[in-house]
Amino acid sequence: MGTYLAIRARGISKYFGDVVALDGIDLDVAQGQIHGLVGPNGAGKTTLLGLLLGLSVADGGSLEILGTPVGRALAAPDGVAGFVDGPGLYPSLTASQNLAALAALRGIDKRTAGIGDVLDQVGLTDVADDRVRGFSLGMRQRLGLAAALLTKPRLLVLDEPANGLDPAGKKHVHRVLTRLAADGTSVVLSSHRMDDVEALCSEVTIVATGRVVFSGPLGKLAAENSELDYRLLTSDPRAARATAVETAGLRLVDAVEAGTRQDEDLLVVRAKVPALDDLVSRLVHAGIAVRELAPVVSPLEAAFLALTEQQQEADR
Ligand SMILES: Nc1ncnc2c1ncn2[C@@H]1O[C@H](COP(=O)(O)OP(=O)(O)OP(=O)(O)O)[C@@H](O)[C@H]1O
Structure with a gap:
């Protein structure tokens, strides 16, 4: 059939x-x-x-x-x-x-x-x-x-x-x-x-x-081409922060600005997928375990917000 x-x-x-x-x-x-x-x-x-x-x-x-x-x-x-x-x-x-x-x-x-x-x-x-x-x-x-x-x-x-x-x-x-x-x-x-x-x-x-x-x-x-905020939880937050700062195409964002719970062990990074991939391999290379890496807002929600905001702008 x-x-x-x-x-x-x-x-x-x-x-x-x-x-x-x-x-x-x-x-x-x-x-x-x-x-x-x-x-x-x-x-x-x-x-x-x-x-x-x-x-x-x-x-x-x-x-x-x-x-x-x-x-x-x-x-x-x-x-x-x-x-x-x-x-x-x-x-x-x-x-x-x-x-x-x-x-x-x-x-x-x-x-x-x-x-x-x-x-x-x-x-x-x-x-x-x-x-x-x-x-x-x-x-x-x-x-x-x-x-x-x-x-x-x-x-x-x-x-x-x-x-x-x-x-x-x-x-x-x-x-x-x-x-x-x-x-x-x-x-x-x-x-x-x-x-x-x-x-x-x-x-x-x-x-x-x-x-x-x-x-x-x-x-x-999928947000391959757009920046998203990701929550990053590792075995060594201080070392992970230093690694993130050295990674091109990526920046650290305040958790509150990103709309997520503040936690001293938690990093929020804003990046496109390739820069995020780079960060993960650097972390692994440095022996830092990645315990959680997830978008603060899902790719669908991010696309939804972007597309509907564009439509509302166009309607104004
Ligand atoms: N029976 C009705 N009489 C008058 N206007 C209506 C009627 N039903 C829907 N509308 C209008 O049509 C538009 C679309 O409404 P609809 O309920 O389909 O939206 P929706 O996407 O399901 O919204 P929500 O997420 O709030 O459920 C709205 O402007 C609504 O006010």
């Missing part, structure tokens, strides 16, 4: 009165890809995800989902499931009853719907018979994901699925999504957490004020 495009959007626009929420969006999402949608508040992410779910209709452009052009009807395209603005759940029903109600709405027999299976997938088996009213935000998010999985979608559309999840819940959800993608399901998700996007997504689309400012593989955003 060859890969196909789960989403092919061209020139999508959407207006709310005078507000231009989407302004000519192009988006390609391949089968089995987890695609991240990121952007500042009000960029248009939820609006775009709503269009993919058939909750609203674009004012311009063309949209194909799973190979079928989307018409003007307000209905989820076949094979698509997910949620925006949090999952819609009945608080007075239990987790199982919520899923059974949803199965009934979709004409699926609840005995064969696989309710136990999807609850197990999202780690909610133990609370299957608890009322949703008492659920935390993270539990609701996981139940929303279970509800989406019930239809065995080929495209999953999720608006901030990691919202409210504790680290264990997040790990669980990440595992579910990566397994689905490995089996050929495409996933589009929005997130304000760049670390989540980096952990999960092979491609990312950055949106600002309704326009795409970057779309493509995360690797293309």
Whole structure:
């Protein structure tokens, strides 16, 4: 089976009165890809995800989902499931009853719907018979994901699925999504957490004020050509500082200026990748062990900030 495009959007626009929420969006999402949608508040992410779910209709452009052009009807395209603005759940029903109600709405027999299976997938088996009213935000998010999985979608559309999840819940959800993608399901998700996007997504689309400012593989955003601040923890901070001062193309930065915790053993260096490589080999050569070397702000977050700032400048 060859890969196909789960989403092919061209020139999508959407207006709310005078507000231009989407302004000519192009988006390609391949089968089995987890695609991240990121952007500042009000960029248009939820609006775009709503269009993919058939909750609203674009004012311009063309949209194909799973190979079928989307018409003007307000209905989820076949094979698509997910949620925006949090999952819609009945608080007075239990987790199982919520899923059974949803199965009934979709004409699926609840005995064969696989309710136990999807609850197990999202780690909610133990609370299957608890009322949703008492659920935390993270539990609701996981139940929303279970509800989406019930239809065995080929495209999953999720608006901030990691919202409210504790680290264990997040790990669980990440595992579910990566397994689905490995089996050929495409996933589009929005997130304000760049670390989540980096952990999960092979491609990312950055949106600002309704326009795409970057779309493509995360690797293309790698900060090879731009300077980043790195936290450096070594076995000998004094000697490491002296080595850093001697390394060309690199400078020491105050931790507070870099926006990271101050610690006397910690150095923050600002450099491009080649200068950083040079520093590491000098440290190793001098017998100084490198215990931690990580960007203060991830390459995606740095690119995100730079690109969205450029867009905002251009809009002024
Ligand atoms: N139903 C609506 N009526 C009027 N304006 C709307 C409506 N929905 C969205 N907008 C406007 O469209 C723009 C895009 O909003 P949208 O919710 O899609 O952004 P977002 O990227 O999801 O933001 P956030 O990160 O804050 O969730 C904003 O200016 C918003 O105020």
